[in-house]
Ligand code: GLV
């Protein structure tokens with residue numbers, strides 16, 4: 001699985017940002033053709049994005065392009081121009097505002113046709129599906145099962161909040177007046193369940209107060225605690241925070257490795273299934289929990 005602690009949004013209409021993003025320590029970059037690009041700049045952005053993928057140095061990063069959603073007139077040409085122009089330099093296509101499995105199937109079929117025509121390995125390019133409204137959330141189990149290309153389900157809070165008429169203007173924060181609990185808990189858990197039931201990653205969306213890194217950490221910390229794999233970042237200042245928040249602490253990582261070593265010893269040498277490690281009782285389920293933390297820590301290079 002690819003590491004996606006920080007997924008950096010880069011507007012495809014801005015060559016300077018496309019250049020700068022290459023030097024930043026984000027796990028994933030997604031070059032955007034959708035909402036950060038004005039309608040009149042879409043054609044130009046496609047060309048910029050294909051050129052940046054072909055000519056840039058994206059070593060160590062997952063390379064993604066976000067196309068426009070399937071209800072727009074831009075979507076088919078976004079996919080065709082970018083994949084024909086730089087399909088061998090692209091890891092995934094992100095599809096926004098997904099509302100049904102058929103929309104993912106459309107993208108899967110189009111990718112297959114282009115891969116065949118271009119002599120690219122068929123099925124290598126993955127898909128990231130954004131869940132951005134009530135319809136997408138209600139259909140999410142079918143969406144999660146819709147294509148073997150799917151790698152992640154991604155929460156789109158800005159569009160989502162607008163689509164359900166949530167009474168707020170600040171993306172990522174609780175709606176004013178909602179003083180207890182977490183207004184996003186149900187949506188985040190729903191996305192997480194659908195993702196995990198199909199072995200997909202779950203990615204949290206953007207936090208738009210880009211100067212407030214403490215706020216970013218606080219909000220990211222909630223989805224990270226639930227098990228989300230990463231979050232969008234809109235500004236270089238958010239990258240390091242995301243990389244830290246979505247990796248376990250050194251202390252938790254060390255403890256997880258200790259549980260794995262101890263459990264391995266007791267089950268194989270002493271043939272016991274439930275044992276004490278200090279004051280804590282551990283068994284096979286503890287080993288599974290420790291594996292999750294250890295895998296995240298190893299992926300983060302701890
Ligand atoms: C992202 O696309 C969002 O709508 O939050």
Ligand code: MG
Pocket residue numbers: 035096132156158159
């Ligand atoms: Mg959106």
